[in-house]
Amino acid sequence: MQDKLLSIFKKVFKSDAITPDASHTTLDNWDSLKQLALIVAIECDFAISFEPEEIAQATSFSDLLNIIKSKKAQ
């Protein structure tokens, strides 16, 4: 699950240097467009749907991974 998410991050941010500690404070170009691209790609690849509040609060790789894990566990 983590590798799959990491692959999405690398694709969206066009960088192979992304690591699981990535967050909006460590990635300068994590803007609203990137956030949108991330959410759309994650929803598609993991077949899940984010709640608006989850989108608002997800500001790091680990936030997103936790949300995915939680949804997949349901």
Place this chain on the structure above:
Amino acid sequence: MSVLRVCHKHDAERIRLFINSQWRENHPLALSLQLLEWQHLTQSTYHFFVAEENGIDEFAALLGFIPTWQYDEELRTSGDCWAAIWKVASHITKGGGLGFALLRKLLAQSEVKSFAAIGISSDANSQFGALGFTMVDKLEHYYLQNPSIDEYKIAVFNTTLPSSPMISGFSLKKIPNLSSGISLQHAYRPLKTIPYIINRYQRHPIYTYEFYGAYDPLARLVAIFVCRDVSEAGATCVRIVDIFGDISSVPSLYHPWLEILRTKKAEYVDVLNYGIAPEHFVRMGFNRLEHDDCAVIVPNYFEPFVRKNVKIEAAVKADYDYVIFKGDGDQDRPNRL
């Protein structure tokens, strides 16, 4: 921790402060409570979704929307909404996706069945496409020139005039006062009603609109053109901001429009539209504007005035054939008071 919620009447001051500080100082919606209420307040609910952060009084983000039932409660079941102001506060520098979250929140409302954002930036096109919007395109712009003007101060017409279309049996007559007793069905969607037209245009708190009925040779009303005169540098033009009814069988109205333009000494009449086939406007006597051709300039921005062709782009999420006019959403809202 972000809280996403719809606004209530008691939020008016915070909404106005946000718009003033985060969108533009002295924005009309911040200056005029009357305009804000007229455009966004229904009963005790303000049509804004906002994001709030713990311990911070100023909203973190705001998305305004205008449902058609803002102007006619009967339209609530249609569920058609347009976006208005959409802004994330400047202190939210990156990440978070608050604007996107607010849009998701709005679209998740059960009574919202269609949604359109009109006047979006080119950058936002890909965003809306990724969100599954069914149409991301520009509005077509049509115009009918008054050849009697010696010097055009608003438009630029460096072309030869097309030949005058034939005279048809259809006529245009000013309707001084729209009443709910008018019997005319709207052929396009989002659905509109005569009360919608009355409340949206005739009762506008700031702008004055005029209504011209198109009548067939048997004097039957087939369409209503909602117009607003716009002046700049001592010159005038007539802008059709909405068309109610059905123009699919309306032949040339070139000469009736020309008579109106000559009476007003107006340079031209124009109309922005998406969703109605161009041939209907061409048949009525209008020309289609080529946005990238500088030989003809038909401005769209007047507050302040910009003498340029402007492409207005829109994104739509709807499961039916969608029609857009300039008066939809907040495209024909005063931009300075």
